[in-house]
Amino acid sequence: MTKKSKELLWGFVFGILFGFLLHKGGVTSYDVIVGQLLLTDFTVIKIILTAVITGMLGIHLMRHLGWLQFSVKPGSWGKNAVGGLIFGVGFALLGYCPGTIAGAIGGGQLDALISGLAGIILGSWLFALVYPRVRSGILMKGDFGDLTLPKLFKVNEWVVIIPFAALLSLVLYLIERAGL
């Protein structure tokens, strides 16, 4: 097998595992996602925060050991805050995100397959249309490059990681204690 097809095969295998987990978590369901946005069902936040704590501890340790490298996305306020809010509007209206819509389709959800998918592709294409006009303008407003929180606070990464893992765990504990 060539290097390229091996890479694609790994992507496929990881996707199957990811889709399986997303479905088991219930987040391929519109009701669960919109329930989170309406603050009645905290499944989405529980999954994300647990994944972030687990992931953060593991990948920083593994990078420290020289096993892997990071790929931090550069950003700006114009890019991430504006894009994030536009994304949020779509998130609530569609009730799936780009990953969970794939899982929703696998679970038999037809609104996702028939029009949600078409919408995401159309929206991505519309962005390709406007990209030349926004590329060096608003997308660069408040640019901070590939900044990370440890670099921002100018401290050793573990000074951020350990308290952060504790803080996110506390948030999970409080959500659970509030019965949400």
Place this chain on the structure above:
Amino acid sequence: MNFLLESRWSPYIVGIGIGILSWVTLLISSKPLGCSTTFARGAGMLEKLLKGKKAQDRLYFHEVAPKVDWQFMLVIGIVIGAFISALTSNSFAFQLIPNTWSDAFGDGILLRLIAALIGGIFLGFGARWADGCTSGHGISGTMQLAVSSWISAICFFIGGILMAFFLYGIVA
């Protein structure tokens, strides 16, 4: 192994699973979990397919080439993985209108399809604008402690919560 056949798992188990999966994808494929770029590649492929050689030479598709890559296969894998989970837990079902939606807005098929289409357009556009989605920024980027990803993830939820309350609190 009966737990494999249950339809729902604890969100903490699922979260730990996704966290570990993100170590493994970085270790083996040197790639973080992410999904939304695939839809842009798909858009580029479709434009090529529909317009052939007349397809415009767009700057964006030079940066995001319209081809099947690792992440594209990941997204296809998600469909299969969710399908396997649904089938083996006896929870596979075709559904056109989600329950929460029909409780608030009724059984009109067209209304739901139009809302999903418009929602999808905002989602796809916003994901490209922010350069990532709930997986790429929300999970993979935040765990790398990237500032871009924390801002994006927080804004996904601010925008989403405001829109959901507008839809279900005011419109419905």
